Amino acid sequence: MRAPFRLIGGILVASLLTQVTACGSIFYPDRRGQIDGKIDPAIAALDAVGLLFYIIPGLIAFAVDFATGAIYFEPGRTAQVDPQKLKQAVRPDGTVDNHKLQAILESELGRDFPLDDPRLIQHKGSTQQLALLGLQPAA
Incomplete structure (x- = not known):
């Protein structure tokens, strides 16, 4: 008992x-x-x-x-990536190459992002977001 x-x-x-x-x-x-x-x-x-x-x-x-202080991000480290570096992952037709994007995120953030996961939900960007990156929208 x-x-x-x-x-x-x-x-x-x-x-x-x-x-x-x-x-x-x-x-x-x-x-x-x-x-x-x-x-x-x-x-x-x-x-x-x-x-x-x-x-x-x-x-x-x-x-x-x-x-x-363990709840704070490390000084000098952020969870953001420069948009100019992300341009390398965008194809000329405006679609995103997930393998290149994954490699960029791993090198910049030092973390692994499973972009080939079937549960990943992708959202389409707006024309304003494309214009900020200097891309032309392709329909």
């Missing part, structure tokens, strides 16, 4: 400990020590998941990430 209670208690303690530790501090320990910057939305969303399950551990996760 005591074994199930110990098992349930152990699972509860383990889940609370994982909620108390902040996501930014776990995933990006090199970001600690920053004072301010742009907030990383992925880390903020992961901390917010803690709020869905338990209010106190979720608030503690946010507090730890803000106090340590």
Whole structure:
């Protein structure tokens, strides 16, 4: 009879400990020590998941990430790519070469984006966006 209670208690303690530790501090320990910057939305969303399950551990996760600075992007790094570099992935007919785009994003952002995933939803750009890139719309 005591074994199930110990098992349930152990699972509860383990889940609370994982909620108390902040996501930014776990995933990006090199970001600690920053004072301010742009907030990383992925880390903020992961901390917010803690709020869905338990209010106190979720608030503690946010507090730890803000106090340590792990919730902020690294200084000098952004999640943006220069449009001039993205022009290389656009074909003359105005369509996008996913393989070239994936290579550009990997080299610029240092992250892997699975652009060949069948679940990827692609949206068509507007003529204003094409004009900003210096391209002519092809119909």
